Amino acid sequence: MPTNSHDKVPVITLERLATYLRYLVDLQQDNVETISSSEVEEQTGINAAQFRKDLSYFGEFGKPGVGYNVADLHSRIAYILKLDKEQRVILVGAGNLGSALVGYPGLKEHRFNVVAVYDNNVAKIGRNLWDFEIMDFGRIVETNALHNARIAIVAVPRSAAQAVTDKLIEVGIKAILNFAPTVLRVPEHVVVRNVSFIQELAVLSYHLSHEDEENKSSSKSPKQTS
């Protein structure tokens, strides 16, 4: 049962799948037709065996002795991540960050379709954010019954985040991308991913503060996370 069996694909494999996708876009722009796993390793620093292992959760993608067809691999990974079909998304919180997120062109490129923008600030409700009229979050029960979005982006202040989340779950949201700097409590059937700008800076800050004490070590490949 290959090509999509769901049983326990590690989340970190999914994350790398999304990374491969980005990299494959680069390759397509450079008109590269075929790559081998060892070329992936050279160029991204991700171990060749790991690349093959990640793919193996979903079936067979390459030709022994030849490698992987770039266009084919791209479309198959997009399929696995369901980036090949429209996913409806709502944004809650029409502040600076929410505005930047909704305005990001990569959303459309990856078939994420923002269907509504919500806020609870009466000064904002009714005004426009890009192409969207900002809706009253207090009325999400009615409006999401129409839109039927399953993914929500939460870009509200920490103090509002849990209450917003509770409401989102009520209206059928199953996946939340949380930008508020707090741990959201959700029922078990709801998936949350947290994005914390400050947390990332904190990790960088830690490494910085120690760099002067460090002696040179010897690896060569790019050292990156996420």
Place this chain on the structure above:
Amino acid sequence: MPTNSHDKVPVITLERLATYLRYLVDLQQDNVETISSSEVEEQTGINAAQFRKDLSYFGEFGKPGVGYNVADLHSRIAYILKLDKEQRVILVGAGNLGSALVGYPGLKEHRFNVVAVYDNNVAKIGRNLWDFEIMDFGRIVETNALHNARIAIVAVPRSAAQAVTDKLIEVGIKAILNFAPTVLRVPEHVVVRNVSFIQELAVLSYHLSHEDEENKSSSKSPKQTS
């Protein structure tokens, strides 16, 4: 050699440290004075032993039979992550995202001090972004010699990201928070963290697409990442 020995603290521990910090802020706002590791587990879903283990890399923080003093733990974690002292940060890319990032109040709260904003678009150079005059990225050699920032936020289009990065390394940047959807190649002494909004949505999308096939399982604690 406790309280800051650097030898191989897992990055994931550092990430959780930043999570603990957020949580401790919540507790302080609620005037909670003491917590035990099992309360942390209840409220955040992070295993109590893991919490204790994470802290153990840096010394002793609690009192057996009592628990952890919230204010003390907060300040010690802030110290470890060097969030107790100013870190100078530059932003490259004065677009929507860059604007939202620099405007984020959490930066100041955590002592990240944005010292300059750069762009290469002549239409933007000289204009203001919040309190900052947008500087010509072409002149960063001179300007960062003054500011001496070590952390850079890269919020430029994919096509510009690698060239920008190369230049940043030239001017002494040691840590990069990358928002461009591409893998940056950096020398071994430079740390990169990638933030990819689309990647996060892709992981959510994957989970969504399968949810209808899934039968209920039985865990209860919050299932979150990052």
Place this chain on the structure above:
DNA sequence: TAGATTGTTAATCGATTAACAATC
């Protein structure tokens, strides 16, 4: 065919967590 590279197994490595002696 010979050479290259896959998909997968098994060994290794590292992170999570249960268990418990130390101690407040």
Place this chain on the structure above:
DNA sequence: TAGATTGTTAATCGATTAACAATC
């Protein structure tokens, strides 16, 4: 003191990667 909870050890679990038979 008795009860609670720490810090840490050791067992478990899971992810990474080397190695190689299969195969293009």
